[in-house]
Amino acid sequence: MTTPSTSLLQGTLDLLVLELLRGEPTNGFDLAKRIQAVSNDVLKVNAGSLYPALYRLEAKALVRAEWETTKNNRQAKVYMLTAAGRKHLAGERATWELFSGAVAAILNRPEEA
């Protein structure tokens, strides 16, 4: 595996977490694995930044957590999106798309003579 050259932009982690939780409630471990898998191993999130992010989102009441039993019969804390989180995600997504579109437009502009 290549070195994780792609460090996450500040604030992007929150967006990714919220987006992945939109699909289904997930525990921390699975969340880390899914970020890695969905991004084709490009984005690697370590526990040291994932958990503080989750707690921060929880403190802002964007996600909430419950203890559930996982498929291998283990207690795990499962995070899910709240209504506020859903709204926040929509806003953040729009902002991100605007931002990435702008960055792409600059990067892909036709060569000037």
Added chain:
Amino acid sequence: MRALHAAMNWIRQLFRGRAFEREMRAEMESHIEQQATLNRARGMSADESIAAARRDFGNVGNLQEAARDARGTRFIEETKRDIVYGLRALLRTPGFTIVAVLSLALGIGVNTAMLTLGRYVFAPPALSEPNTFVSVRGWYTYDAWRAIALKSELFEKTVVYASMAIAVSGDGTDATKATAQLVSDGYFNMYSGRAQLGRLLVPGEGRDGSGPVAVVLSDNFWRRRFGADSSVIGTTLRLTNGLRVTAVGVAAENFKGSTVRAADIWVPLAARTQLRTFERVDQRSISPFTDAKTQWYSISAQLAPGVSAAQAGVQLRNILRHLPTADSTYASEAGDILQVGGRGMINRNNAAGITLAISATLMVLLIGSANVANLVLARGIDRRREIAVRLSLGASRERLVRQLMTESVVLGAIGGVLALAMSQLILRVLSASEILEPLDAGRETLTRALTPDTFVCVLTFLMAFVSVGASGLGPAMRSTKMDLGRASRDDAAALGSKFTRSRMRSGMVIAQVSLSLMLLITASVLLRSSVYASTSDLGFERKQVIATSVSSTENGYSAAQNLEFGRALQLRAEQYVGAEHVARGSIPIAEMDFVRVNPASVERRTTAIVSASPNYFKVLGIPLLRGRAFADQEARDAAPVAIVSETTAKRYWPTGDVLGQRLVLAAEVWSRAVDSTIVQTGREVVVVGVVRDAQNTGMGQVAPSVVYLPSDTGSILVRATGNAAILSSKLRELARITDRDVMATVRTLDEVIHEQGRVQGAEVTSTYTGILGAFGLLLSSIGIFGVVSYAVSQRTREIGIRMAIGAPQSNVLTMILRQGMMPVFFGIVLGIVGAIAATRTIRSMLFGISAIDPLAYLSAGTVVAAVALFACYLPARRAMRVDPCCALRSD
């Protein structure tokens, strides 16, 4: 909405700190296990899979710290922990805690109590329109007020008021002394008065002159005199001069009007001529201020719109300039004539006492704070190892200072709570004693008024935090700045130079000792003065002579009525104790007039005039040295004869024979007590006798010049052969039999002396400073004890070595005592210097002894030295018993 939700969430988080920690650990454990399971599935061994998972997860501690930060409750949680830690630390050292908390409670409690009391006593009056309110300095006649009130362009309205002592009777019970306040229309309105029963006075009240005059009672008087009986409304009472009044209402409980303490009864100004037999009889009075024949009024006013106080003041002076000078007391004085707002109740007479009380109170706070500072300093030294360890483990300096400050705040909070409790205790004791009697507000009112309000509570805690914080911050900063290596090796020098430290602590002991000594010296000087007042030989009998006087102004008697009553009462007294024990004349000290004798002579000093019946000298025990006493006939006729005191004889006839000499009485008679007919200007009298000097003109005035003139009127003086108290009550009964509605004042000469303002003031102030001094001394001795104990514990090893090589126990004792008493000695020297300065300010309250009374200084100094020595001795004794073997092993 979301913000609210987040806030709620945050608050919830605060309360589930421990649950959060548990969940966090479980969650991370679960994460690691899941990773390990995955690892095992990839073929790792059990041990290896867990190790790899942990490695992968990273530093759990760092992560947890970051997670805690993410919750945003870290600061609060740390503070919570600091508080718990602080409390535990305080509990671990109960000695320190008890002493520190008690020092705070005592030092601040006394201040809180004084603050509460001061706020009650000096509360500005409630004003309906405080912004335009002005009070006019000085006193004015009725005419002057009319002249001022007519200038309507300056003031929207003006009110006048005057207080006077009166007697209330006529409802079937005995006559009672009361303070009446004559008030003009609008008085209640200006001071936002309300009635709790009936009504207040309405404009124009009492002006029609027919029927009883409407009056309003104060809450206190209503309770005191009428037992809070609401049926008093509508009853007719009799005041001085036979003025018939009807109580129409009772003012609200907290209504004080213009005065520091409420009057008992408010009478409309229209009734003034009926209440007083005289008003401005004498136009030629030379000293309006001492002339009792004029009724003086105070004036308050509401400025007219658009008029400033400065403008009004200038205008007012113009008005006064056109009035007769005898109409006001302030026209010739400098300074602002108008005072804005309702403050300024402190008059110059009690300013010295109040300043003394305030400074004494603050001194106790200083002494207490010095103790706390001393303790915190000592503790900082004891805790340096703990702090060093924490610093080495990576605690930030800021974090440690914060923690130490939190501890200080915890200490301050406990101290503040106890200080409030202590102040309540002090106030309860005070209101149960007679010290607050001059306030005379009634027990219930006083208790309610003296409950601390929010302002007082806030200030109390502020005092607590400031005194702990100020004494805690320095050591906290210093102890966190230390050299780690040396501190963990327990090197005392790690915490700054040992010399500076001990000098600082000694400095505090010096301050404490000197402040306590100042308080105690002041107290004992005042005490000596009041003891002197009550025990010294004044040249006349004070314990066994009872004076009965009837004030014609209070009872509204005419001169003839007064004379008649006096005769009747004299007769009854003579029947009871025998004529030889009854005399008439001036009451020593209380009733005295001054004249100039022989105006042609070079002598400018005044001479006291005392009226005396033939029995006067025998009853008072003033021995006749030469000549003879007055004859009965001379007393009846007010014959032109006189008896003089030794000093008078020496002053006017230094060489020759006194008997048969003539003396001429000069003008400037401010006659109050002595019948004015016998001291007319230019009257010539022949000296028929000389009596021994007596201090009958005033306390502390040794051997005054006195001229006695014959008279058969004046106060009735009775010599008791047996118990004076029994005779006093008998005389009161006789006065009642003579005229039920008359209020006679019956007291022994001892009580007369005691009632002199200076004696009372000195006693109250002496008690107060004495108590504070005792508190201060207690606190200081704790401080001294602490400092010496600490020094002993520091020097245990040294002492052990000394003893091991043969130093006798007495040497060790002397060494420790010398070290401990050094700052005490400096403190005493400084205290004496301070006391000399302090007692100068109370000279006006003293008599008979000097402000630098050696005995007072010596005794206070001895007490302080003895207590300090004892405080040193206790730890020194411990040092003496040091076992060399143990000491050498101790660190």
